[in-house]
Amino acid sequence: MAHTDKIEWSNVQVKLGELKPWSENPRYTTKEQAKRLVDSWTELGQFQTIAIGPEQEVYDGHQRLSALLTLHGKTFVVAARAASRPLTDAERQRLVITAHVGAVGSWDWDKLSAWDAPAIEGWGMDADTLKLWNNDAMNLREFLGAELQQQKTLEQLQSEYGDLSEEELWPWIRLQVSPDAAQRFKILLDSLPGTDELARFTLLLDRAEQDGA
Numbered sequence: 001m002a003h004t005d006k007i008e009w010s011n012v013q014v015k016l017g018e019l020k021p022w023s024e025n026p027r028y029t030t031k032e033q034a035k036r037l038v039d040s041w042t043e044l045g046q047f048q049t050i051a052i053g054p055e056q057e058v059y060d061g062h063q064r065l066s067a068l069l070t071l072h073g074k075t076f077v078v079a080a081r082a083a084s085r086p087l088t089d090a091e092r093q094r095l096v097i098t099a100h101v102g103a104v105g106s107w108d109w110d111k112l113s114a115w116d117a118p119a120i121e122g123w124g125m126d127a128d129t130l131k132l133w134n135n136d137a138m139n140l141r142e143f144l145g146a147e148l149q150q151q152k153t154l155e156q157l158q159s160e161y162g163d164l165s166e167e168e169l170w171p172w173i174r175l176q177v178s179p180d181a182a183q184r185f186k187i188l189l190d191s192l193p194g195t196d197e198l199a200r201f202t203l204l205l206d207r208a209e210q211d212g213a
Contacts, residue, residue: 007091008084011049017074019050019065020057026096029063030132036124037067050080051095059083059092109194116170133192 029037041064050061059066061080068076087095112120192200 005085007087009051009081010084012052012080012082012154013077014050014056014080014082015074016065016072016078017070018078019052019080020055021062021065022058022092025058025062027062027100029067030128032128034063034067034070035064038071040123041068046079050078051083051099052080053083053086055086057086059087059095103168111121117139130192 048061048064050064051059052061053059064078068078194200
């Protein structure tokens with residue numbers, strides 16, 4: 001059921017032990033991710049807040065809550081953003097997706113290539129992260145219901161997807177999904193390393209095949 005009251009957010013301070021995790025939270029962290037989270041908190045301070053409701057129910061920030069509880073205990077105080085009213089289930093679900101996928105932007109790998117590569121890997125852009133991204137890509141494909149279609153000729157694909165070259169259509173020739181699913185899947189490719197779309201797509205499929213072997 002939709003809620004008509006506008007949501008206002010305010011800054012608050014709250015003890016970790018007062019926060020109530022969401023049992024339906026769909027996100028998780030690996031041990032290495034949790035360690036990096038704690039390290040960044042120790043070295044950089046709290047640059048991200050935890051989103052909570054009027055009754056201290058956590059909307060976003062479960063991984064930070066879990067890691068900090070282990071490190072500092074229940075009396076540790078953190079900055080949070082508190083909603084003026086409880087979120088509906090639909091709003092809560094939307095917040096999680098929007099905060100982590102729907103409105104976070106994409107990486108400019110040309111600019112990142114000028115940064116210190118070992119440092120970037122140490123901060124989290126490493127082989128383990130690539131494996132997690134590949135796994136997410138496969139799961140998203142299944143979630144979107146991208147069913148395999150019968151093989152089509154280049155002319156049929158150009159008619160369906162637009163007047164594109166065979167090189168531009170190559171990922172969709174291999175994947176053979178609906179135009180709508182292909183467009184959403186392409187967004188995932190933009191988050192992968194490099195600027196060559198074909199190379200990124202090959203990497204994604206090859207990694208997926210290795211993980212499934």
